[in-house]
Amino acid sequence: MARVRQERAEITRQAILNGAAIAFDRSGFGGTSLSDVVKHAGVTKGALYFHFPSKEALARSLMGEQFQVSQDIPAMEDPGLQTVIDLTHQLAAGLRSNVRVRAGIRLVIEFGSFTHPDPSPYNAWIDTCVHCLTPARDRGDIMPSHDVYDLSTFLVGSFTGVQVTSHVRTGREDLHARVVDLWNYLLPGIVPARRMHLFDPAGSRACRAELGLTTTAATPATPAATD
Amino acid sequence: MARVRQERAEITRQAILNGAAIAFDRSGFGGTSLSDVVKHAGVTKGALYFHFPSKEALARSLMGEQFQVSQDIPAMEDPGLQTVIDLTHQLAAGLRSNVRVRAGIRLVIEFGSFTHPDPSPYNAWIDTCVHCLTPARDRGDIMPSHDVYDLSTFLVGSFTGVQVTSHVRTGREDLHARVVDLWNYLLPGIVPARRMHLFDPAGSRACRAELGLTTTAATPATPAATD
Numbered sequence: 044m045a046r047v048r049q050e051r052a053e054i055t056r057q058a059i060l061n062g063a064a065i066a067f068d069r070s071g072f073g074g075t076s077l078s079d080v081v082k083h084a085g086v087t088k089g090a091l092y093f094h095f096p097s098k099e100a101l102a103r104s105l106m107g108e109q110f111q112v113s114q115d116i117p118a119m120e121d122p123g124l125q126t127v128i129d130l131t132h133q134l135a136a137g138l139r140s141n142v143r144v145r146a147g148i149r150l151v152i153e154f155g156s157f158t159h160p161d162p163s164p165y166n167a168w169i170d171t172c173v174h175c176l177t178p179a180r181d182r183g184d185i186m187p188s189h190d191v192y193d194l195s196t197f198l199v200g201s202f203t204g205v206q207v208t209s210h211v212r213t214g215r216e217d218l219h220a221r222v223v224d225l226w227n228y229l230l231p232g233i234v235p236a237r238r239m240h241l242f243d244p245a246g247s248r249a250c251r252a253e254l255g256l257t258t259t260a261a262t263p264a265t266p267a268a269t270d
Numbered sequence: 271m272a273r274v275r276q277e278r279a280e281i282t283r284q285a286i287l288n289g290a291a292i293a294f295d296r297s298g299f300g301g302t303s304l305s306d307v308v309k310h311a312g313v314t315k316g317a318l319y320f321h322f323p324s325k326e327a328l329a330r331s332l333m334g335e336q337f338q339v340s341q342d343i344p345a346m347e348d349p350g351l352q353t354v355i356d357l358t359h360q361l362a363a364g365l366r367s368n369v370r371v372r373a374g375i376r377l378v379i380e381f382g383s384f385t386h387p388d389p390s391p392y393n394a395w396i397d398t399c400v401h402c403l404t405p406a407r408d409r410g411d412i413m414p415s416h417d418v419y420d421l422s423t424f425l426v427g428s429f430t431g432v433q434v435t436s437h438v439r440t441g442r443e444d445l446h447a448r449v450v451d452l453w454n455y456l457l458p459g460i461v462p463a464r465r466m467h468l469f470d471p472a473g474s475r476a477c478r479a480e481l482g483l484t485t486t487a488a489t490p491a492t493p494a495a496t497d
Contacts, residue, residue, distance in 0.1 A: 073301075074385070156437065157376055158298060162438050162439040165435055166439070193451055194451075200428070200431040201432060203434060205427035207383050208426060208427035210383065210387070211388070212392055212393070212423075221427065228456055228459045
């Protein structure tokens, strides 16, 4: 009985988060009321308050979801530079197809960057990149002159802005191409020329297959050395 | 007489924009009321309405100011890649020292990217970059394989995100260093190796002198070719 009740509670909690994601994605933190959430979630206001004490608690929960992926990384075998490339493509695909990812990222940028500035989502992403790029540098995939923490900070900032720009200019239609560009421009400045062939700016074969990306032949990054 | 009246009107208009900038920089579009603007500007509500019909008109005016710099570019002799590098450092300095720049950029990102998505500020910056990078590519400073429009789109997106991240993580304390990083990572992937020595990722000497930057010896970008 307790287990059934627990499962039912989790279903309700997920319905509330889905409803909140739809509302936040459309109207942002300031433009969303708890009545909107209740309407989109199809639950009672009582159920909502049972799970989340406030609109801010809902927002924090959705922002936190963006970084669940980080928790899976330590378990990953052999994280490296291609892992980070693939993560950016996975997040880009999530932004296009998953309203909870979209709502979370909108909240991080609007609410979490200006209304209530909170560096923790950015820091969580930076830590994930550092976790992947430290072994990458150790094995010679990143130029030894680069500081892995600064490089990770740049990657997180750059990706954040690239996806906002793609959102406002094309409704994220061009997001995959813009992320491929990011890596094409960047790889020659961070990867030693002799290691460039190891990385695919359009995502690894496994990543492209998982995301159903039709880009079978990725444009290889142009190493500065050949020009 | 008419001229005196016109000058006085312009002084009032500027006072209103300064007051609005202080309010928007602190509280964003949603958190600012016209009473806040009147209070910070030291003008009457009547004077405010004479110049600006609405809060949105104030926001649009401040967002538009971010792109006045673009209008000076066509007059510039010999725009090129270093012009774009210097522009990013000028904007970074403006974000740290000028509340009108800060308010304008906060409005572009919050209000203009999500609340009322409007690509025109982003497109104006992209056009400025294209205007500088097209002659740069013609003279061999940009690899011929790169599309100048896509590269400009990346630069605008990347800079946008780098400054948001610096704002939320360090209150923009580290912004200059993060913009130097951006160019250090990026230049080897966009500039032919033989032309790398022509560009300074920390800003040209004239730019650094104008902005009072103490970085006299800039870290040269590491060309991929040497590694």
